[in-house]
Amino acid sequence: MRRYSAFAIAREAARFHTGWERAWRSPEPKKKYDVIIVGAGGHGLATAFYLGKNFGITNVAIIEKGWLGGGNTGRNTTIIRSNYLQDPSAALYEKARSLYETMSQDLNYNVMFSPRGVIMLAQTEHEVRGYQRTAHANALQGVPTEFIGPERVKELVPIINLNGPRYPVLGGLWQARGGTGRHDAVAWGYARACSDMGMDIIQKCEVTGVRQEAGKVTGVDTTKGPIDCDKLGLVVAGNSGDLANMAGFRLPMESVALQALVSEPIKPCMDVVVMANTVHGYMSQSDKGEMVIGGGTDGFNNYTQRGSFHHVEETVRALVETFPMVSRLKMLRQWGGIVDVTGDRSPVIGKTPLGNCFINAGWGTGGFKAIPGGGWATAELIAKGEPGPLSAEFGMERFIEGRFIDESVAAGVAH
Amino acid sequence: MLILECPYCGVKGEETEFHAGGEAHLKRFGPGSEDADFETYLFMRENPKGVHLERWRHANGCGKWFHAARCTMTLEVFGSYSAQTFEPPKEIKDKISAKRPGWSWRNFS
Ligand SMILES: Cc1cc2nc3c(=O)[nH]c(=O)nc-3n(C[C@H](O)[C@H](O)[C@H](O)COP(=O)(O)OP(=O)(O)OC[C@H]3O[C@@H](n4cnc5c(N)ncnc54)[C@H](O)[C@@H]3O)c2cc1C
Ligand SMILES: [Zn+2]
Numbered sequence: 472m473r474r475y476s477a478f479a480i481a482r483e484a485a486r487f488h489t490g491w492e493r494a495w496r497s498p499e500p501k502k503k504y505d506v507i508i509v510g511a512g513g514h515g516l517a518t519a520f521y522l523g524k525n526f527g528i529t530n531v532a533i534i535e536k537g538w539l540g541g542g543n544t545g546r547n548t549t550i551i552r553s554n555y556l557q558d559p560s561a562a563l564y565e566k567a568r569s570l571y572e573t574m575s576q577d578l579n580y581n582v583m584f585s586p587r588g589v590i591m592l593a594q595t596e597h598e599v600r601g602y603q604r605t606a607h608a609n610a611l612q613g614v615p616t617e618f619i620g621p622e623r624v625k626e627l628v629p630i631i632n633l634n635g636p637r638y639p640v641l642g643g644l645w646q647a648r649g650g651t652g653r654h655d656a657v658a659w660g661y662a663r664a665c666s667d668m669g670m671d672i673i674q675k676c677e678v679t680g681v682r683q684e685a686g687k688v689t690g691v692d693t694t695k696g697p698i699d700c701d702k703l704g705l706v707v708a709g710n711s712g713d714l715a716n717m718a719g720f721r722l723p724m725e726s727v728a729l730q731a732l733v734s735e736p737i738k739p740c741m742d743v744v745v746m747a748n749t750v751h752g753y754m755s756q757s758d759k760g761e762m763v764i765g766g767g768t769d770g771f772n773n774y775t776q777r778g779s780f781h782h783v784e785e786t787v788r789a790l791v792e793t794f795p796m797v798s799r800l801k802m803l804r805q806w807g808g809i810v811d812v813t814g815d816r817s818p819v820i821g822k823t824p825l826g827n828c829f830i831n832a833g834w835g836t837g838g839f840k841a842i843p844g845g846g847w848a849t850a851e852l853i854a855k856g857e858p859g860p861l862s863a864e865f866g867m868e869r870f871i872e873g874r875f876i877d878e879s880v881a882a883g884v885a886h
Numbered sequence: 887m888l889i890l891e892c893p894y895c896g897v898k899g900e901e902t903e904f905h906a907g908g909e910a911h912l913k914r915f916g917p918g919s920e921d922a923d924f925e926t927y928l929f930m931r932e933n934p935k936g937v938h939l940e941r942w943r944h945a946n947g948c949g950k951w952f953h954a955a956r957c958t959m960t961l962e963v964f965g966s967y968s969a970q971t972f973e974p975p976k977e978i979k980d981k982i983s984a985k986r987p988g989w990s991w992r993n994f995s
Pocket of ligand 2 (some may be wrong): 896949
């Protein structure tokens with residue numbers, strides 16, 4: 472793999488950009504791999520990457536039914552933060568956030584990580600107390616966050632309306648090292664690095680069955696024929712229920728559509744991410760100038776990748792109240808992704824009832840921020856066959872044992 | 887857009903008139919049951935890509951709970967039926983079978 476650098480740009484400019492290599496190979500599947508990962512989203516690709524980087528396992532295929540990054544990884548609003556409440560979550564999300572800091576260098580691919588700061592607004596007394604509690608918990612976990620008052624919020628976000636008629640802004644939970652990144656680039660960067668390690672990324676190939684013998688996985692059926700493997704990782708987000716069905720078990724999660732929309736591009740007006748959980752909306756500004764807006768999840772499970780229309784109106788209504796200037800904006804695009812939501816709003820990283828079959832799923836509305844950490848933990852799980860310290864608490868046994876990792880507050884607004 | 891028909895008052899409405907109540911025909915377990923049964927009842931879900939049997943409440947209407955059979959990929963509703971039953975009536979099952987041959991739901995089809 473030829474490295475990207477300022478020098479490479481100059482060299483290519485001099486020869487009319489004829490020398491750029493393809494970022495990854497598109498091979499036909501082999502008969503057998505040590506590990507097959509189903510799903511070339513951020514978590515699947517990151518899992519493969521750390522299997523190679525941390526454990527030297529490179530006889531790996533990543534199988535994707537569409538194009539890589541075309542699932543939720545390419546559909547999300549790219550908020551990165553780690554201000555969760557429970558210790559296991561803080562550890563996992565902070566690991567991920569810290570890996571984002573150096574990801575562009577590590578992958579030699581610009582993922583445009585922008586730690587511009589994230590505010591979660593407190594608009595009721597309960598939220599004030601809740602976020603103060605989170606700030607204290609974060610202090611104990613070593614995650615720098617701070618509860619700030621309304622004046623500081625206004626300083627950080629001049630376009631905000633502090634005195635909305637229903638829910639005045641009473642303060643906010645501020646994480647200065649949170650921010651955004653370029654979602655596609657995260658998938659592309661990992662894909663390029665995986666391909667460079669000799670792994671096969673097989674796109675336009677749908678997994679249609681999970682083969683097993685004596686309670687252990689032996690391979691998968693795909694639209695390109697059967698492929699054998701020693702170990703299988705299911706990393707398919709909203710389609711986890713479907714894959715679990717093929718493998719013969721059920722999961723503690725349900726799939727719903729979550730929407731987002733972007734406005735026409737405007738001049739820079741907001742250089743932090745603002746989330747308003749009570750009125751249910753959040754917004755940031757992309758480098759192109761579009762306001763990136765997160766919408767709501769459908770109330771009923773579905774696989775439509777579209778979402779119900781009334782959520783658009785509800786989301787925009789909430790944002791007009793918080794940022795009056797939004798009323799003058801035209802919206803350009805709206806889309807949906809299928810997210811897999813668990814009962815305690817925390818992911819599942821762990822073993823499954825099927826031997827040598829592992830799962831990384833249940834990220835629901837907020838797994839982009841977790842991609843490097845989730846991949847790191849899942850690679851360890853697959854390589855060793857047992858969860859490591861990052862994922863130990865996230866197995867689905869927790870639902871039998873009643874050991875929930877309750878993040879319903881941290882995940883209050885879909886993000 | 888999802889259009890449902892309330893089997894009680896016969897009104898057809900779009901989804902904001904109703905409140906979704908999740909997977910239907912769950913086997914309920916109470917105090918003293920096995921942890922695993924309790925887990926299945928509370929957390930494990932079919933979550934199918936296809937035919938889904940579910941509960942709804944006619945929240946902005948007559949207020950009654952009812953059941954519906956719906957495809958989670960197309961949002962096609964195969965029919966809605968009474969809340970006082972453990973499985974869909976035969977005509978709804980037949981309708982589903984005609985449109986989605988080979989479908990099944992736990993222990994009936
Ligand atoms: C609108 C929206 C906004 C969001 N905003 C944020 C945010 O601001 N911050 C944040 O942290 N998170 C956010 N999220 C959540 C985040 O996008 C996801 O949690 C994360 O991208 C999940 O990554 P993944 O790799 O697990 O899944 P995906 O990226 O969905 O990858 C799964 C892949 O599996 C493939 N697949 C499925 N079935 C099969 C099969 N049978 N065979 C082969 N391949 C298959 C899919 O095609 C897909 O590419 C948002 C999500 C949405 C939809
Ligand atoms: Zn009714």
